[in-house]
Amino acid sequence: MKQFNAYQPLSILAETLQQTHLNTLFASNSQRFADFHVQMPGAMLDFSKQKITQEVLDGLIGMAEEANLADWINRLINGDELNHTEGRKAWHTALRNMSDPIPEVAEAWQKMAYIVDELHQKQMRGYSGKAITDVVNIGVGGSDLGPLMITHALEMQQLPSSPQIHFVSTLDGRQLQSILAKTNPETTLFIVASKSFTTIDTLSLAETAKSWILNSCQNHSEAMRHFIGISTSPEKMGEWGILPQMQLAFWDWVGGRFSMWSTIGLTVAIQLGMDGFKQMLKGAHEVDEHFRKTPFRENIPVLIGLIGIWNTNFLKLAGQAILPYDSRLKHFASYLEQLEMESNGKHTQRNGEFVDYRTCPILWGEVGPNAQHAFYQLLHQGTERVMSDFILFKEGQGSGERAAFHQNLNIANCLAQSRAMMVGQDSDNPHKHYPGDQVSNTLLMTRVDAHHLGMLVAIYEHKVFTQSVIWNINPFDQWGVELGKKLAMGILDSIDRQDASELDQSTQGILQQIWEHKA
């Protein structure tokens, strides 16, 4: 990053600002909120509680300009082959452009709409002729987290005609066992969601589900009416036995963690109907337009990205907490863990050279009111300096006096925590001393619905892209996950042979203990 002209001046500013308390920044500028918040319809970003000054902002924007961020954004949205290590585009933005859809995307929407309609009209039937009542999405990572996060958040908006939706991802089989225990094979439909259709987690669970159906329906082709496949590989879906009419396509130019906008979002479409699914696409598309057309100084994803760079590379903060103040966003932090850390958790630049600067910080999170009673202690009085994103919605859920009370309590707690982190508290009792000075963003959105969730996810996708451009890394591959998968297959083989002699001592020791244990 030292090649940027702005690097040196920003480093000097960082030395001063590290020593300057946020309280001082507020005391010296009565316009601080006015100066450091931006908005677009449906979303407002307050970054006044960051250690940012106009000079810092100028430097960061200068760095984005030097990195040709505007050009990169155009290339992303125009579908250039930005995922160069895999020779692919990363064209998730095309999936939400409904005014000018790509023909194969429009065709996939039609097939999704047909399936959704059949389910809602109770015309999709299992082997015994009974209508489907339960849909189980089997998938992991990008084939799980996005739809899981959205369908959980919008549970209360589920159409009355929708079947019940379940998610299974873990290869230990426990989640699947508990769902199979409460569902009926005659009326359960499985969605086998896997971009590659090679992921052992997903395929092993799908095999277990297949045996479960075959236990009660011996006719193989009737049993296969219980399986929808979603993948970029029709061949592999066909080999596994997915019937042609039950196959939904997507394309290698959609990254796994960017795929909830594709047919991978089928469960969202089932829950909300195609109109609801398209509301989500529309929200995301509005952010795409904002990202492409808005000057950096007012551009929400660009600013969140640049602020993250400032905190990570200049102020040397180590962690990023994600704190949504709405329990409907229970799975949002897990979703972002994949989006951010699988995208930018890398040490290699685009040209193959190793970086000599930090890239993606450790990101974690939890629904804010719960996190207050768990890890906020560290944010208030720990030794780590952490940046936090508070995510708050103007509207709560439900109506009436109690609902209004809970929403006000929720708003008060969100604002109290970001304020406490900023202001701190002096005390003669060292145990009650709070240093404050912990930086945060607050993203204020209108309400939790498909449109705003589409916006929220797209904001973070583009934050990640902005940072990748500055860090000069390819955010669209994930080679780092391969080694563990390869080693797991070798260890599985050792377990099958009950011979760990070729493995390291620690692995041998653990296996030995497992083998010696008499269950």
Ligand code: F6P
């Ligand atoms: O192992 C990581 C990963 O490849 C993710 O990038 C992806 O979202 C997940 O596995 C699932 O992959 P697939 O959809 O191909 O089963």
